[in-house]
Amino acid sequence: MPMKVSRLGAALRAAVSPGVLARVGLMAVIAGPLFAVGQPAQADGELNLYSSRHYDTDENLYKEFTKKTGIKINRIEDKASALMKRIEAEGANSPADVLLTVDIGRLWAAEQGGMLQPIKSDALNKAIPDHLRDPDGNWYGFSSRARVIFYDKDKVKNPPKTYQDLADPRFKGMVCTRSSSNIYMLSLLAGLIEHLGEDKAKEWAKGVYENRARDPQGGDTDQLRGIASGECAIAVSNTYYFARALRKDVRDLSGKTDKIGIVFPNQGSFGAHVNISGGGVAKNAPNKENAVKFLEYLASKPAQTYFAAGNDEYPVVKGVAKAASVGKLGEFKADTQNLDKLGVNQAKAQKIYNEVGYK
Amino acid sequence: MPARTGINWLGALALLIAVILIAPVAWVAFSIFADDQGTLAHLANTVLPGYVTNTLVLIVGVGVGVLIVGTATAWLVTMCEFPGRRFFEWALIVPLAIPAYILAYAYTDLMSHPGFVQSTLRDLTGWGPRDYWFPNIRSLGGAIAMFIFVLYPYVYLLARTAFLEQSTCYSEVSRTLGHTAFQSFRKVSLPLARPAIAGGVFLALMETLADFGTVSHFGVHTFTTGIYQAWLSMDDLVAAGQLATMLLTFVLIAVVIERAERRCAKFHQSRRIRDLYCYRLSGPRAWCATLACLTPVLLGFILPVAILLNLSFVDGHNLFTERYAVLIGNSLKLGFFAALAAVAPALVLAYAARIVPGSLSRAAGRLANLGYAVPGSVIAVGILMPLATFDNAVDEFMKATFGISTGLLLTGSLAALIFAYVVRFMAVALTTVEASLTKIPASMDEASRTLGQNQFGTLRRIHLPLLSGGLMTAGLMVFIDVMKELPATLILRPFNYDTLAIQAYRLASDERLAQASTPSLVLVAAGLLPVIILSRRIMTTRAGRRTSTSRPETEPAL
Numbered sequence: 001m002p003m004k005v006s007r008l009g010a011a012l013r014a015a016v017s018p019g020v021l022a023r024v025g026l027m028a029v030i031a032g033p034l035f036a037v038g039q040p041a042q043a044d045g046e047l048n049l050y051s052s053r054h055y056d057t058d059e060n061l062y063k064e065f066t067k068k069t070g071i072k073i074n075r076i077e078d079k080a081s082a083l084m085k086r087i088e089a090e091g092a093n094s095p096a097d098v099l100l101t102v103d104i105g106r107l108w109a110a111e112q113g114g115m116l117q118p119i120k121s122d123a124l125n126k127a128i129p130d131h132l133r134d135p136d137g138n139w140y141g142f143s144s145r146a147r148v149i150f151y152d153k154d155k156v157k158n159p160p161k162t163y164q165d166l167a168d169p170r171f172k173g174m175v176c177t178r179s180s181s182n183i184y185m186l187s188l189l190a191g192l193i194e195h196l197g198e199d200k201a202k203e204w205a206k207g208v209y210e211n212r213a214r215d216p217q218g219g220d221t222d223q224l225r226g227i228a229s230g231e232c233a234i235a236v237s238n239t240y241y242f243a244r245a246l247r248k249d250v251r252d253l254s255g256k257t258d259k260i261g262i263v264f265p266n267q268g269s270f271g272a273h274v275n276i277s278g279g280g281v282a283k284n285a286p287n288k289e290n291a292v293k294f295l296e297y298l299a300s301k302p303a304q305t306y307f308a309a310g311n312d313e314y315p316v317v318k319g320v321a322k323a324a325s326v327g328k329l330g331e332f333k334a335d336t337q338n339l340d341k342l343g344v345n346q347a348k349a350q351k352i353y354n355e356v357g358y359k
Numbered sequence: 360m361p362a363r364t365g366i367n368w369l370g371a372l373a374l375l376i377a378v379i380l381i382a383p384v385a386w387v388a389f390s391i392f393a394d395d396q397g398t399l400a401h402l403a404n405t406v407l408p409g410y411v412t413n414t415l416v417l418i419v420g421v422g423v424g425v426l427i428v429g430t431a432t433a434w435l436v437t438m439c440e441f442p443g444r445r446f447f448e449w450a451l452i453v454p455l456a457i458p459a460y461i462l463a464y465a466y467t468d469l470m471s472h473p474g475f476v477q478s479t480l481r482d483l484t485g486w487g488p489r490d491y492w493f494p495n496i497r498s499l500g501g502a503i504a505m506f507i508f509v510l511y512p513y514v515y516l517l518a519r520t521a522f523l524e525q526s527t528c529y530s531e532v533s534r535t536l537g538h539t540a541f542q543s544f545r546k547v548s549l550p551l552a553r554p555a556i557a558g559g560v561f562l563a564l565m566e567t568l569a570d571f572g573t574v575s576h577f578g579v580h581t582f583t584t585g586i587y588q589a590w591l592s593m594d595d596l597v598a599a600g601q602l603a604t605m606l607l608t609f610v611l612i613a614v615v616i617e618r619a620e621r622r623c624a625k626f627h628q629s630r631r632i633r634d635l636y637c638y639r640l641s642g643p644r645a646w647c648a649t650l651a652c653l654t655p656v657l658l659g660f661i662l663p664v665a666i667l668l669n670l671s672f673v674d675g676h677n678l679f680t681e682r683y684a685v686l687i688g689n690s691l692k693l694g695f696f697a698a699l700a701a702v703a704p705a706l707v708l709a710y711a712a713r714i715v716p717g718s719l720s721r722a723a724g725r726l727a728n729l730g731y732a733v734p735g736s737v738i739a740v741g742i743l744m745p746l747a748t749f750d751n752a753v754d755e756f757m758k759a760t761f762g763i764s765t766g767l768l769l770t771g772s773l774a775a776l777i778f779a780y781v782v783r784f785m786a787v788a789l790t791t792v793e794a795s796l797t798k799i800p801a802s803m804d805e806a807s808r809t810l811g812q813n814q815f816g817t818l819r820r821i822h823l824p825l826l827s828g829g830l831m832t833a834g835l836m837v838f839i840d841v842m843k844e845l846p847a848t849l850i851l852r853p854f855n856y857d858t859l860a861i862q863a864y865r866l867a868s869d870e871r872l873a874q875a876s877t878p879s880l881v882l883v884a885a886g887l888l889p890v891i892i893l894s895r896r897i898m899t900t901r902a903g904r905r906t907s908t909s910r911p912e913t914e915p916a917l
Contacts, residue, residue, distance in 0.1 A: 074854035089747035217578030229473035230488025252473040
């Protein structure tokens with residue numbers, strides 16, 4: 001027994017020599033802030049924003065809001081699914097006030113998962129068209145973008161007029177798209193499932209894949225670059241990537257946009273596929289009032305200019321001028337089916353892509 | 360049996376640490392018992408077989424690649440003399456500072472169809488855009504190349520340490536017995552360095568398995584992209600967890616096989632270290648050696664950095680702003696604290712495995728390693744869920760008992776983020792600490808005990824001084840990994856907390872690669888310093904010197 005005690009004593013003395021103590025103390029001082037509470041969930045004049053928008057230009061938008069209202073914005077940015085997981089885990093104590101996403105599918109899933117709450121705002125209802133917001137007020141769209149067809153004017157004399165045309169065998173070896181698990185590709189197919197039915201949609205996916213100029217890869221800009229460098233004759237991309245190349249220097253694309261033509265598909269039928277960047281108030285928002293203020297601010301005219309023009313998107317509020325780059329794309333008829341269908345059909349779309357072997 | 364008490368105490372601590380570290384992984388693994396929405400069956404019937412094949416090709420390709428490049432360069436710079444050797448000694452490590460996904464951005468810019476190489480080729484030859492065949496950088500082969508370029512330093516580092524620490528007696532004996540330089544490498548040095556090399560390959564492969572950024576940028580579908588697809592596209596986190604569990608099981612089996620196979624061999628070495636005898640290469644052989652060492656540095660560092668520099672020159676951000684100062688500060692801070700937080704438990708685990716008899720303490724170490732093979736997002740969810748549950752329970756309790764709300768104590772704090780790093784990168788720290796601990800012969804422990812030191816005295820007076828280099832190496836490797844880490848940082852960080860990696864990702868995911876080059880370059884530069892320190896550390900771990908006359912063997916002071 002005595003031996004045990006002396007051993008332990010020696011060990012303790014060894015561990016607690018003055019030098020060690022001093023170092024531990026120092027560490028505690030340095031590391032202190034690490035263990036302080038992450039953030040106050042509720043503080044007057046603050047707003048906690050969970051955003052999957054990744055556009056640098058949004059900084060100005062937030063600064064302007066703070067300047068106007070005195071409300072400070074705290075931000076976390078990640079993919080929407082990850083943010084939703086965080087909100088779900090945080091539960092009743094979640095500091096999230098507003099969730100912003102770049103795809104309606106995610107907003108719809110957040111609503112389904114009970115992470116959003118309905119709000120009543122006349123300002124929002126007046127500013128935003130019916131088909132770009134949830135009837136119950138769970139979510140609102142603040143800018144929209146279309147997913148359209150681009151083509152090489154030299155090589156394609158008779159470009160595809162509809163999404164269905166992309167699957168036409170006459171375009172064999174010409175079509176470039178990004179990978180099927182990308183959210184924009186999923187939403188596009190989800191919309192077609194609604195319009196054409198699952199079987200037709202599946203045939204379509206198969207046909208487009210068989211027409212591929214190369215294996216699906218890269219982002220939307222890379223599809224456009226593919227036309228510029230001549231690897232692709234036809235490409236599918238969101239409008240703002242092309243408009244951006246018109247406005248500012250995009251490597252390997254700007255300066256070569258003259259030979260690229262744009263088709264807003266299905267103008268004779270259901271219209272071009274549009275998606276929104278939008279948001280809603282979180283279920284357990286500790287600063288609900290500020291959250292509503294923020295959403296109303298996003299629908300205000302000056303904010304619409306930032307929010308949409310900063311990323312070359314279409315503003316949703318009528319009477320707000322389009323950015324010059326966006327204006328060059330021309331007018332088009334947009335698909336006005338209820339956007340939540342894109343969310344409902346998303347998993348189905350991925351399954352179809354998988355079944356036809358779309359990479 | 361007084362000695363037992365201390366030992367049991369250590370074993371219990373090791374077990375506790377392992378349990379804490381494995382908890383997030385276990386949280387994910389338990390999803391195997393939940394019901395998915397048929398996603399798993401769908402994936403298995405459609406794309407999963409292809410993903411599995413891709414993954415197998417990927418790990419075989421990367422494994423063989425890093426093994427050859429890492430071991431060959433390590434042996435050359437340690438055992439041979441050739442032009443540029445001293446430069447390559449540290450330069451061979453620098454690709455470690457580049458995240459694989461950033462390397463992928465850089466090479467895409469250079470090698471893709473609109474890129475410099477192919478457009479120059481078209482200009483020179485007059486070929487049309489689709490008239491010729493050119494290897495596609497965005498492919499499985501391209502991904503393998505990316506991983507080899509940035510991950511071979513793991514093998515190089517550990518193999519080099521092992522070669523440096525090898526007693527020259529063995530190779531001298533082998534030379535006396537008539538072996539050529541190469542034979543002595545193959546028959547003596549290599550088998551002796553095998554645990555270290557295996558450790559390096561293992562780290563490289565685990566990192567490859569956990570990668571999402573690189574393969575998804577290339578459009579290559581692997582098991583990990585399958586996990587993400589189940590979660591993000593099909594909204595089925597249960598299926599994602601089940602897939603992650605399969606991946607882990609696969610890794611665990613590989614670990615067990617590897618360990619079992621070399622259990623019979625004891626790798627303690629004689630400390631009879633004298634000056635390293637090196638082969639002086641001359642003529643073409645020397646230049647071949649130079650070329651062999653230059654190629655990985657060129658492809659893994661110089662070329663990609665040149666591409667990034669060019670990009671940032673064309674259309675980069677202004678670096679000298681307050682914003683970048685904050686980003687750099689945050690990245691360094693996270694790396695520093697995570698390194699400290701990872702090395703201490705790694706030491707306990709490695710130490711317990713050494714002195715506590717029984718397989719339990721060894722198993723603890725093996726399990727604690729697993730986090731490295733789990734994709735960052737998955738482990739982040741595995742941390743987020745139990746942590747937030749704990750926070751909410753505390754809040755409930757405090758409200759009910761004292762009427763005060765504590766809110767979320769840990770969720771969204773830096774402590775939670777650092778915990779995530781420790782879970783994720785324990786393998787890096789543990790492998791390094793273990794490797795240097797194996798090098799200390801058991802006879803030294805026995806001598807120390809005979810001279811009246813207890814277990815703690817032996818640790819403090821024998822092992823820690825001998826291990827200090829290894830601990831520093833472990834800390835630096837964690838530091839570098841944390842700087843590059845992305846998915847767990849994204850989801851677990853506090854409000855308004857951006858890092859260099861996050862800034863690079865934000866811009867890249869918005870397809871603004873040119874602007875992303877600025878934070879990428881800063882990230883590389885910030886990672887260079889620890890890499891260079893690391894390199895210097897390894898030089899000093901060796902008791903004997905490389906040149907000049909022999910020195911007496913250094914004895915640790917008792």
